[in-house]
Amino acid sequence: MEFLNLENIHHSYFSSTQAKDVLCDINLGIREGEFVSFIGPSGCGKTTLLSIIAGLFPPTKGKVYIDGEEISIQNQSLIGYMLQQDYLFPWKNIEDNITIGLKIMERSQKTHKVTANALLQEVGLANVSDNYPRELSGGMRQRVALARTLAVNPKILLLDEPFSALDYQSKLKLEDLVVETLKAYQKTAVLVTHDIGEAIAMSERVFLFSANPGTLHRVFEIPEALQQLSPFDARQHPAYSDVFQAIWKELESLG
Numbered sequence: 001m002e003f004l005n006l007e008n009i010h011h012s013y014f015s016s017t018q019a020k021d022v023l024c025d026i027n028l029g030i031r032e033g034e035f036v037s038f039i040g041p042s043g044c045g046k047t048t049l050l051s052i053i054a055g056l057f058p059p060t061k062g063k064v065y066i067d068g069e070e071i072s073i074q075n076q077s078l079i080g081y082m083l084q085q086d087y088l089f090p091w092k093n094i095e096d097n098i099t100i101g102l103k104i105m106e107r108s109q110k111t112h113k114v115t116a117n118a119l120l121q122e123v124g125l126a127n128v129s130d131n132y133p134r135e136l137s138g139g140m141r142q143r144v145a146l147a148r149t150l151a152v153n154p155k156i157l158l159l160d161e162p163f164s165a166l167d168y169q170s171k172l173k174l175e176d177l178v179v180e181t182l183k184a185y186q187k188t189a190v191l192v193t194h195d196i197g198e199a200i201a202m203s204e205r206v207f208l209f210s211a212n213p214g215t216l217h218r219v220f221e222i223p224e225a226l227q228q229l230s231p232f233d234a235r236q237h238p239a240y241s242d243v244f245q246a247i248w249k250e251l252e253s254l255g
């Protein structure tokens with residue numbers, strides 16, 4: 001068994017007239033410390049699957065296991081979520097935004113400042129702890145969101161298009177920072193993205209889903225040579241375009 005396992009996941013939404021199957025027979029395993037991406041056509045159920053992994057709602061059928069234990073209220077805190085929007089509280093300064101999860105979990109207040117400062121250092125924002133979110137750029141705010149997610153020390157990070165609202169330069173920089181930081185902290189990560197290049201540059205494996213209903217179509221292993229590089233450098237490597245073309249061809253075949 002892998003660290004994160006999905007077994008026979010099916011999910012349907014019920015409208016007033018009929019049930020619509022969104023996910024069908026999803027089986028996959030992700031190793032501890034691995035970085036994978038989920039890609040696929042719009043509406044194939046990527047976000048629904050992330051929400052099921054996070055334990056936000058149960059699947060219609062099937063089970064999610066983390067380290068051999070079925071996902072439940074007890075182990076849900078092993079999972080951190082980072083989204084397209086940063087959802088920072090505008091009335092709280094950066095330090096308080098980062099430590100909000102620790103306060104909710106009633107962890108000892110003595111270490112909050114130390115945790116916040118160490119994480120801000122890690123994400124390259126050493127001097128903003130007293131600032132307010134409105135004083136930061138979009139890229140800086142997403143760095144704060146990353147620090148906030150890491151503050152509660154989750155084992156698995158679910159990243160739902162966290163770079164898609166950023167300008168291209170900020171996005172490339174943040175991709176590098178996220179990979180470097182998650183490797184340093186040995187986190188397991190699942191990224192949902194529409195950007196094939198981003199998926200290749202950041203991941204060890206790319207899971208391609210097809211739609212109607214969402215099924216796992218194919219898994220692409222990213223060559224070792226790319227995995228050893230930062231996402232920015234991976235995009236310049238000759239093997240990158242071969243993988244890009246292979247995934248693009250397969251995605252196109254899904255219609």
Ligand SMILES: Nc1ncnc2c1ncn2[C@@H]1O[C@H](COP(=O)(O)OP(=O)(O)OP(=O)(O)O)[C@@H](O)[C@H]1O
Pocket residue numbers: 013014022040041042043044045046047048049
């Ligand atoms: N609460 C809901 N009730 C009914 N249908 C829903 C609900 N949430 C999602 N769906 C449907 O489930 C399907 C999958 O949605 P989901 O957002 O998971 O797809 P996605 O692959 O993440 O899409 P995108 O790439 O566009 O973000 C879509 O057809 C959507 O309309």
